[in-house]
Amino acid sequence: MKTRPRTIAVTGLNATDNPAPGVGVIRALRAGGDASLRIVGLAYDALDPGAYAGDIVSDVFMIPYPSQGLEAFVSRLEYVHRRVGLDVIIPTLDAELPSFIDIAPRLHAMGIGTCLPTREQLDLRSKASLAALGARAGIRVPRTAALSDADELLRIHERVPYPFHVKGVFYGATLATTFDEAVSAYYKVIAQWGLPVLVQEHVTGEELDVVAVGDGEGGLVGAVPMKKMLLTDKGKGWAGITVRDPELVGIAQAFAEATRWRGPFEVEVMRDAHGRYHLIEVNPRFPAWVYLSVAAGMNLPRAVVDLAAGAPIEPLRGYEVGAMFVRISIDQVARISDFQSMVTTGELVRSGGLS
């Protein structure tokens, strides 16, 4: 009797100059050379670059946006499960997490494991709740306000002084130095992400990030801190290096402890000129640079797979300081037949599926 290979599905295959985390997560899962592992990419767009990375992605299936409704979402995942058989799904995008959390019991009933926080935990780290989270976890947070009406911008400087960042609830940040810039940024956020719009005090200093995994019991499975060395014009890290920073890891630990977070997360902080840390945001998923954790000797995506599969896991301690990543943009070669398959059938099955 032929056994089916262990099959992990990963979302977030977009890999432009502001890449989604999917490809990094997949590369991490591929590290170690388990040739029998089957990686299934779940794509939202037929041109998601990760879909054409045939050397690391076995099969690809288009999935509907969560905004199209949970039933369509679940129905599609059921189809994928019938076609290739899934053991674990790792979502990597902020906007899809609520849907995955809501359908997790149904996925588990199908035998598909996930490693996700609860909706309550997800809300605890939302940008609108950051100040309360800071108070709860004992972490310094820049002054932040949630706005639901443009008129509030007239007096917002009384609570959050200029310059400040105008942020969407999921993504995007524009620095506003004047009222006019704030209004412009406000409407840009509304058009893209809707309400609420967040206004956050601008803190100057060095940006540092930690990728970590919470065990759901208040502890950390592992954490790797990184300093960005090179930024794109969108402020995204294009190169970074692991650093020895116990205080930074302590912030990730405090977050996991305060929320009892289960699954991957990324903490973004600013270290000011006085060496004080300010929590900018907590992303409820792996960052795009997660492969650096593998380079530093701590494969966090694999730990998440083990947690999702219910396997016992030992906390990961110790990582290499000075491990670097330098991102590269390459032109992948694809066949028109692959693109045709993605467009017309919404799938690209290279592994042969369930046999």
Next chain:
Amino acid sequence: MSAILRLKELALSDTGFVFDPASGATFTVNPTGLCALNAMKDGLSREEVAARLRERFDIRGGDPARDVGEFVELLRQHGLISAEPEGAQ
């Protein structure tokens, strides 16, 4: 973290590449700077660092002790030391 501790943590290569594992910052120094940094890591005083520089390099005239002081100030500006190192006073 004390200045001496910060200095001791610095990773120095023979080529003059300096990596601060706490901040992730990287620098390059010339052979003189590398010699001075290694001497400071060894806990030598400013005068002793200057003496080591005289010993290793062909220094005629000038004021190596003053140069070491300027170098220490440069290290402080780059956040590699948080205060005047006890050694290089």
